[in-house]
Amino acid sequence: MTYGETRLGILGGGQLGRMLLQAGIDLNLYTLILDPDADAPCKSLCHEFYQGSFADFSTVYNFGKKCDVLTIEIEHVNVEALFKLEAEGVRVYPNPEAIRIIQDKGLQKEFYQQHQIPTADFRLVANRVEVEQNQDFLPVFQKLRRFGYDGRGVTRLATAEDITKGFDEPSVLEKLVPFEKEIAVIAARNARGEVSCFPVVELSFHPEHNLVDYLFSPANISPAIEQAAQDLATQVIQAFDMVGLLAVEMFLTPAGELLVNEVAPRPHNSGHHTYKANYTSQFEQHLRAILNLPLGNTGLHSAAVMLNLLGEAGFSGEAQYEGADAALAVSGVTIHLYGKKYTRPFRKMGHLTITAPTVAEARQKAEHVRNLVKVKA
Amino acid sequence: MTYGETRLGILGGGQLGRMLLQAGIDLNLYTLILDPDADAPCKSLCHEFYQGSFADFSTVYNFGKKCDVLTIEIEHVNVEALFKLEAEGVRVYPNPEAIRIIQDKGLQKEFYQQHQIPTADFRLVANRVEVEQNQDFLPVFQKLRRFGYDGRGVTRLATAEDITKGFDEPSVLEKLVPFEKEIAVIAARNARGEVSCFPVVELSFHPEHNLVDYLFSPANISPAIEQAAQDLATQVIQAFDMVGLLAVEMFLTPAGELLVNEVAPRPHNSGHHTYKANYTSQFEQHLRAILNLPLGNTGLHSAAVMLNLLGEAGFSGEAQYEGADAALAVSGVTIHLYGKKYTRPFRKMGHLTITAPTVAEARQKAEHVRNLVKVKA
Numbered sequence: 001m002t003y004g005e006t007r008l009g010i011l012g013g014g015q016l017g018r019m020l021l022q023a024g025i026d027l028n029l030y031t032l033i034l035d036p037d038a039d040a041p042c043k044s045l046c047h048e049f050y051q052g053s054f055a056d057f058s059t060v061y062n063f064g065k066k067c068d069v070l071t072i073e074i075e076h077v078n079v080e081a082l083f084k085l086e087a088e089g090v091r092v093y094p095n096p097e098a099i100r101i102i103q104d105k106g107l108q109k110e111f112y113q114q115h116q117i118p119t120a121d122f123r124l125v126a127n128r129v130e131v132e133q134n135q136d137f138l139p140v141f142q143k144l145r146r147f148g149y150d151g152r153g154v155t156r157l158a159t160a161e162d163i164t165k166g167f168d169e170p171s172v173l174e175k176l177v178p179f180e181k182e183i184a185v186i187a188a189r190n191a192r193g194e195v196s197c198f199p200v201v202e203l204s205f206h207p208e209h210n211l212v213d214y215l216f217s218p219a220n221i222s223p224a225i226e227q228a229a230q231d232l233a234t235q236v237i238q239a240f241d242m243v244g245l246l247a248v249e250m251f252l253t254p255a256g257e258l259l260v261n262e263v264a265p266r267p268h269n270s271g272h273h274t275y276k277a278n279y280t281s282q283f284e285q286h287l288r289a290i291l292n293l294p295l296g297n298t299g300l301h302s303a304a305v306m307l308n309l310l311g312e313a314g315f316s317g318e319a320q321y322e323g324a325d326a327a328l329a330v331s332g333v334t335i336h337l338y339g340k341k342y343t344r345p346f347r348k349m350g351h352l353t354i355t356a357p358t359v360a361e362a363r364q365k366a367e368h369v370r371n372l373v374k375v376k377a
Numbered sequence: 378m379t380y381g382e383t384r385l386g387i388l389g390g391g392q393l394g395r396m397l398l399q400a401g402i403d404l405n406l407y408t409l410i411l412d413p414d415a416d417a418p419c420k421s422l423c424h425e426f427y428q429g430s431f432a433d434f435s436t437v438y439n440f441g442k443k444c445d446v447l448t449i450e451i452e453h454v455n456v457e458a459l460f461k462l463e464a465e466g467v468r469v470y471p472n473p474e475a476i477r478i479i480q481d482k483g484l485q486k487e488f489y490q491q492h493q494i495p496t497a498d499f500r501l502v503a504n505r506v507e508v509e510q511n512q513d514f515l516p517v518f519q520k521l522r523r524f525g526y527d528g529r530g531v532t533r534l535a536t537a538e539d540i541t542k543g544f545d546e547p548s549v550l551e552k553l554v555p556f557e558k559e560i561a562v563i564a565a566r567n568a569r570g571e572v573s574c575f576p577v578v579e580l581s582f583h584p585e586h587n588l589v590d591y592l593f594s595p596a597n598i599s600p601a602i603e604q605a606a607q608d609l610a611t612q613v614i615q616a617f618d619m620v621g622l623l624a625v626e627m628f629l630t631p632a633g634e635l636l637v638n639e640v641a642p643r644p645h646n647s648g649h650h651t652y653k654a655n656y657t658s659q660f661e662q663h664l665r666a667i668l669n670l671p672l673g674n675t676g677l678h679s680a681a682v683m684l685n686l687l688g689e690a691g692f693s694g695e696a697q698y699e700g701a702d703a704a705l706a707v708s709g710v711t712i713h714l715y716g717k718k719y720t721r722p723f724r725k726m727g728h729l730t731i732t733a734p735t736v737a738e739a740r741q742k743a744e745h746v747r748n749l750v751k752v753k754a
Binding site for chain 2: 018019021022025026027028031044045046047276279280284288293294296297301302324325328329331332334335336337338339350355
């Protein structure tokens with residue numbers, strides 16, 4: 001067995017890395033973290049912490065040389081260093097080529113096209129002039145090819161007048177797809193090629209603001225769509241020849257078609273509930289995959305809702321958490337704080353998971369607790 | 378809310394402390410550990426680690442002064458220091474008086490008697506001469522009043538000839554009770570007086586060696602006995618006026634009577650499965666209790682077996698784990714390693730948890746995996 005005392009390096013020391021470290025305690029891993037923030041959430045939970053930029057070649061390379069296995073919690077890392085580390089025998093999971101493609105939304109879209117993976121129609125543009133030359137393609141979402149994150153780097157161009165409000169940088173113009181639901185599947189694959197998918201997660205949008213309100217699982221879809229979504233996620237992770245987790249966000253169209261929106265080659269927000277509602281959490285599964293262990297049972301033992309705890313608008317500074325006591329008094333509610341010292345408006349500071357025997361009951365409880373907890377300063 | 382950044386101190390840095398730290402990550406606690414071993418399992422998972430003896434007054438006192446809340450993962454600690462810390466405003470949970478009584482099996486037995494808590498008949502002796510004076514009381518278990526642990530400090534005196542093989546120290550002579558089952562209940566109580574019990578756990582003994590083979594939950598007992606066992610655990614934790622967890626080991630006699638055997642005022646081996654099989658783990662529950670948060674739902678979502686991974690006989694040195702891959706290939710099997718560098722015969726090095734829809738299925742799987750994993754050197 002390979003994992004007792006395996007030296008596992010993680011590029012990124014935020015909440016995803018923190019939850020990986022938490023799961024890794026079970027496996028007695030020796031852990032190393034690289035993060036630019038000296039107060040990163042992982043700081044006190046790893047064996048070795050290095051402050052540095054994961055965009056910098058030699059920082060990533062020198063860090064990676066200390067590791068047996070190297071993984072990521074964020075995809076915006078220096079891939080040249082990863083290619084070199086892989087060539088020198090470090091087990092880099094996910095593979096650098098998959099990261100290179102996924103980092104760039106343009107390459108991502110082309111990859112789907114090349115691999116017959118259904119996705120919304122798109123065009124690539126280099127700047128605003130090229131956007132203007134593609135007015136016939138509107139309405140679209142304009143997405144920056146690189147460094148978009150959590151909704152940043154995305155804007156909607158409905159008419160020609162919107163173009164000046166858009167980006168003047170290399171970006172993807174993606175045809176607006178009318179969709180019925182937005183869903184996500186997390187797939188895992190280990191080095192021996194086993195693939196396993198978590199049950200589909202559905203995003204619930206706020207009826208007025210059109211922002212994601214919370215996620216729930218199982219999704220409110222037919223068994224046939226559930227199967228098709230898992231098959232599609234399996235197709236995508238195999239196409240990338242990836243080891244580790246791949247979170248696949250999809251649109252379900254009114255015609256019952258599934259289109260891949262975006263992917264993330266790492267643990268993902270849409271899998272946080274698995275820690276409390278599934279037999280195996282996404283974090284344990286990622287570790288099993290990259291350590292080439294048998295994959296765990298992904299089934300749900302409970303229905304679940306996951307609510308992000310975002311920094312309240314109007315508050316910046318040392319985080320204070322209000323109202324958690326009332327939320328925790330509700331049976332099935334657990335809180336997970338990310339260990340971030342400072343809050344700012346809409347910063348992801350933690351999440352609540354609400355489990356119940358049925359999704360209807362979990363969603364009902366979520367409606368009750370969603371406004372109880374506030375992150376202020 | 379009180380727990381973001383609460384300074385939580387734990388006396389003891391072994392596997393129980395480690396699992397408390399793991400659960401504490403969810404709550405963003407600031408953690409301090411005191412342990413005599415410089416390589417204690419908690420070493421790299423806390424914010425501040427102090428090497429020192431928890432039997433020493435000033436070591437414990439000085440450590441406790443750094444904490445908002447102080448708890449234990451082992452009961453053999455200096456209680457005088459805890460009394461002083463409590464008087465000076467540190468929240469010491471469990472309360473020092475409960476620890477003082479529980480540390481001494483003689484005081485423990487007298488406490489049960491005073492509080493009408495059913496327990497096996499006993500006599501207290503100071504030395505071997507007094508054992509001889511109580512020959513009429515045989516057969517008994519002779520248990521050292523202090524520092525017994527994991528079966529150490531217990532011997533069986535069947536006849537007068539056995540007395541010379543027994544202890545010549547202050548001990549309890551406990552009447553042998555014919556029992557049908559040995560069971561355990563973990564109760565939790567928070568500072569506002571809420572009490573909640575986990576479902577009963579049953580010990581399964583090896584048919585030949587008469588050693589505990591594994592634990593399983595739910596226990597194979599009637600609902601009436603299940604209720605009686607939880608009521609008894611509730612009575613005991615209330616009698617001790619305790620905040621935190623109390624693991625109550627009991628005998629079920631052939632007449633259907635429950636007798637308290639021993640208690641532990643902390644997370645306990647008999648609750649390890651709760652991390653994988655219950656909605657709330659014993660570790661999260663202990664933290665909820667001592668932080669005076671609402672207690673979590675203790676229900677089982679799956680039936681479970683917990684198997685200790687002990688160091689193989691004949692091996693001492695740096696631990697190597699064999700066969701985990703085959704065990705983890707069985708659906709529902711998870712491993713938890715304690716991060717101990719060195720193994721020795723029968724040292725607790727980790728455990729396996731096996732979950733399944735029914736206890737019968739979990740036990741069947743346990744029989745299959747129990748001999749797969751070996752801890753060698």
